[in-house]
Amino acid sequence: MIDVMGEALIDLMEIEDGTFRAVPGGSPANVALGLARLETECRFLGRFSDDRFGRLSRKRLADAGVDLSAAVSTSLLSTVAVVSMNPDASARYGFYVAETADWAWRHDELPEDSPEAFHTGSLAAALLPGRTVVDDHMHRLRATGECLISYDPNIRPSLAGDHDDEVARVEEQARTAHLVKLSIEDLRWLYPGATDAEPFRRAGVDADIVLTLGADGARLYRHDGDRVQVPPVSVSVVDTVGAGDAFSAAILAALKRRNRLRPNGPNVAVTTPEWNDILAFANRVAALTCERAGADPPHRDLLDRGLLVGRLQVAQFHRDDRRQRVGYLCADVLGGGPVNRFGVLREHGTAVPHRVGAIRERPHQEGQLGDAQ
Numbered sequence: 001m002i003d004v005m006g007e008a009l010i011d012l013m014e015i016e017d018g019t020f021r022a023v024p025g026g027s028p029a030n031v032a033l034g035l036a037r038l039e040t041e042c043r044f045l046g047r048f049s050d051d052r053f054g055r056l057s058r059k060r061l062a063d064a065g066v067d068l069s070a071a072v073s074t075s076l077l078s079t080v081a082v083v084s085m086n087p088d089a090s091a092r093y094g095f096y097v098a099e100t101a102d103w104a105w106r107h108d109e110l111p112e113d114s115p116e117a118f119h120t121g122s123l124a125a126a127l128l129p130g131r132t133v134v135d136d137h138m139h140r141l142r143a144t145g146e147c148l149i150s151y152d153p154n155i156r157p158s159l160a161g162d163h164d165d166e167v168a169r170v171e172e173q174a175r176t177a178h179l180v181k182l183s184i185e186d187l188r189w190l191y192p193g194a195t196d197a198e199p200f201r202r203a204g205v206d207a208d209i210v211l212t213l214g215a216d217g218a219r220l221y222r223h224d225g226d227r228v229q230v231p232p233v234s235v236s237v238v239d240t241v242g243a244g245d246a247f248s249a250a251i252l253a254a255l256k257r258r259n260r261l262r263p264n265g266p267n268v269a270v271t272t273p274e275w276n277d278i279l280a281f282a283n284r285v286a287a288l289t290c291e292r293a294g295a296d297p298p299h300r301d302l303l304d305r306g307l308l309v310g311r312l313q314v315a316q317f318h319r320d321d322r323r324q325r326v327g328y329l330c331a332d333v334l335g336g337g338p339v340n341r342f343g344v345l346r347e348h349g350t351a352v353p354h355r356v357g358a359i360r361e362r363p364h365q366e367g368q369l370g371d372a373q
Helices: 027-037 052-064 130-144 163-176 184-190 198-202 243-257 272-290 300-304
Strands: 002-005 010-016 019-024 042-045 047-049 072-074 080-085 091-096 117-121 148-152 179-183 208-212 218-221 227-230 311-317 324-330 344-347 350-353 360-362
Touching (some): 002 027, 019 052, 027 117, 027 243, 130 163, 148 163, 184 208, 208 243, 227 272, 243 272
Parallel strands (some): 002 042, 148 179, 179 208
Antiparallel strands (some): 010 019, 080 091, 218 227, 311 324, 311 360
16 A cells, blocks of 8 residues: 545636636646556545535546545635746646645544555645644654655745755755655756755765656666756657656655565665666556646556557548647557457447548657556
């Protein structure tokens, strides 16, 4: 079992000027969703409001199969993030967090058992008063020696306090973790001008540190000094919302599948080639998330069918308005996959007529996703 602790907020996604769509989000909740869709057993430690938004957030995770037995219900309002897209498809956020459900943790609301792994970070690990409870829970689990601690600072500058205080907080939480994942934007905010994990090492952080580099792929700084670099995956980006969370979920799912979660057990045996496969898998999962609007990580069954290994580019023609829509999906033609011999594209069980001549193979990066899971 992997426990994920943190916020389950609502993203108000800008659709048109002045128009927004309410979408469940929150970095830790997205990680839990990603794990469940990768068919990895996980339990979410979150505080759900009993308002309409809270019920929406709870349903999203429950429908995915996330264990909510340790989740808390409260009359406090849901946290809301207003999300707008920058020209490069990256997201910018504004938050409504005052006295909302996610930050009011009490120690007696948390389970006393020890999972195989525990992941937290983002706002739940930053905002008081709940941050203190998150920190104490991390330290308790770390002290057991039986639980891998995963941490993603996921800095939100608009909610950050004094810079030096924030750096001290992140460094202390990173020292408690066995695995730290952060983006290059996080690194540069914490340590202006930094390009690698050296500032964390100087601060006494001995965790494995994964740095996501956007268009430059991802890099692992192992606790033993070794480094692993994986290249980017080329995709058509809709937006980057939830991509980092999908990346974190994929790493944890891959470690679980390889029986590498216990920090004092098999986890120490993760080899550099294994890390290369795991990071490549996580990169592909995150890339696929970028092809969809909002935090919508992929399901394992699509990955198992070879998605992001070989693709077909499909031009679908709609007779009613003669418009052409181009989409990308997995197809195993030789294996009788989504495209059958009658020229019908099948996606999620729905037959969509298409013009056979419009289908052509588009080469993609080679790799066996199954080896990394």
